[in-house]
Amino acid sequence: MTEIPAFKKNLPTQIAVLGGGSWATAIIKILTENNVKIKWWLRRKSDVDFIKKYNHNPSYLTDAPLNPRKVKAYYKMYDALQGVDYVILAVPAAFIPDALKNLTRNHFAGKKVVSAIKGMIPEENMLVTDWMEKVFGVPITQMCVIAGPCHAEEVAQEKQSYLTIGSPNIQLAQEFSNLMTCRYIQANPVADLYGVEYCAVIKNIVAMACGITHGLGFGDNFQAVMVSNAMQEIKRFLDIVYPQVNRDLHSSGYLGDLLVTAYSQFSRNRTFGNMIGRGYSVKSAQIEMNMVAEGYYAVKSIYKINEQHDVEMPIIDSVYRILYEKANPMAEIGVLKGFLK
Numbered sequence: 001m002t003e004i005p006a007f008k009k010n011l012p013t014q015i016a017v018l019g020g021g022s023w024a025t026a027i028i029k030i031l032t033e034n035n036v037k038i039k040w041w042l043r044r045k046s047d048v049d050f051i052k053k054y055n056h057n058p059s060y061l062t063d064a065p066l067n068p069r070k071v072k073a074y075y076k077m078y079d080a081l082q083g084v085d086y087v088i089l090a091v092p093a094a095f096i097p098d099a100l101k102n103l104t105r106n107h108f109a110g111k112k113v114v115s116a117i118k119g120m121i122p123e124e125n126m127l128v129t130d131w132m133e134k135v136f137g138v139p140i141t142q143m144c145v146i147a148g149p150c151h152a153e154e155v156a157q158e159k160q161s162y163l164t165i166g167s168p169n170i171q172l173a174q175e176f177s178n179l180m181t182c183r184y185i186q187a188n189p190v191a192d193l194y195g196v197e198y199c200a201v202i203k204n205i206v207a208m209a210c211g212i213t214h215g216l217g218f219g220d221n222f223q224a225v226m227v228s229n230a231m232q233e234i235k236r237f238l239d240i241v242y243p244q245v246n247r248d249l250h251s252s253g254y255l256g257d258l259l260v261t262a263y264s265q266f267s268r269n270r271t272f273g274n275m276i277g278r279g280y281s282v283k284s285a286q287i288e289m290n291m292v293a294e295g296y297y298a299v300k301s302i303y304k305i306n307e308q309h310d311v312e313m314p315i316i317d318s319v320y321r322i323l324y325e326k327a328n329p330m331a332e333i334g335v336l337k338g339f340l341k
């Protein structure tokens with residue numbers, strides 16, 4: 001017998017959130033504005049104990065209070081997954097294989113899976129949703145992704161923001177959008193899961209390029225040209241890798257996400273790039289940041305995927321050579337200048 005979903009019985013929707021960083025914390029804050037119960041998995045027992053006692057995350061978005069009637073923290077992932085309707089993945093992509101290594105297909109059977117991750121699985125150069133389908137057999141029609149211009153720090157301050165929920169299953173995208181819409185968040189469904197997921201990954205690399213050029217002393221004029229060219233680069237890539245009619249790349253789920261990451265003071269990817277432009281090595285930039293810049297891993301994956309397609313992607317190529325081939329940033333941006341219009 002098919003189980004009646006909780007929202008149809010007017011019961012709280014039970015949602016597992018996997019990951020203890022700033023985005024997981026922000027998503028939990030948003031969801032608890034609605035009729036949901038959250039089962040929150042974090043990797044450190046000390047964090048779980050802290051949240052049970054003080055009702056906020058000890059390390060990320062520490063000012064965001066969490067409703068103890070709606071949020072329960074878990075250290076064992078199996079316990080967090082029990083009885084939930086949705087599983088939200090919010091661990092940085094590079095750590096997903098390790099975080100989920102003890103799970104089987106059964107843990108996801110019948111559950112809807114949402115990726116809040118804007119990164120690629122590095123070893124396999126795969127989108128997170130493709131990887132979830134391959135490893136755990138989750139049908140793509142049971143998955144959606146969260147995209148759009150939205151920094152966790154602004155969610156914590158309840159600043160009006162917009163999200164885009166992508167799924168080939170538009171009913172699912174609508175259902176999850178309803179769960180994510182509240183006083184300060186408007187979530188909108190789109191049928192283009194792969195387009196928004198790839199765009200969210202690539203815009204992180206572009207934000208790194210913006211940070212690099214800023215660190216090198218280039219100004220706003222140059223950055224505006226680079227961001228415009230980046231949008232065309234994203235379009236060329238998507239038109240080859242996942243063509244779709246009616247994809248509006250100028251909407252906030254694509255262009256908006258690129259703009260906020262390229263320009264925001266909160267962007268980890270831009271901050272990381274800025275350090276590289278100022279002369280930090282990759283290792284020292286990683287040590288300096290206590291958060292994860294997905295673009296570092298993603299640029300290698302996109303570069304490798306594009307070896308099969310040969311799309312013209314000069315910004316991606318430059319960032320790849322700077323981060324992985326120790327190319328001199330100033331010399332590399334000098335080469336890039338010749339491609340920009």
Ligand SMILES: NC(=O)C1=CN([C@@H]2O[C@H](COP(=O)(O)OP(=O)(O)OC[C@H]3O[C@@H](n4cnc5c(N)ncnc54)[C@H](OP(=O)(O)O)[C@@H]3O)[C@@H](O)[C@H]2O)C=CC1
Binds near residue numbers: 093150
């Ligand atoms: N922050 C934002 O505004 C947004 C983030 N996203 C996406 O959300 C995803 C999660 O990022 P976010 O929450 O920001 O991450 P943060 O940078 O805020 O935190 C890093 C997280 O990664 C965990 N981590 C670090 N190293 C490891 C490891 N070796 N194994 C397992 N976990 C590890 C940390 O756990 P610990 O603290 O225990 O070290 C922490 O939970 C990313 O894909 C990001 O692109 C998407 C939209 C907005």
Ligand SMILES: O=C(CO)COP(=O)(O)O
Binds near residue numbers: 149260267
């Ligand atoms: O995707 C984001 C905002 O939409 C977050 O970007 P950063 O990871 O660069 O902070």
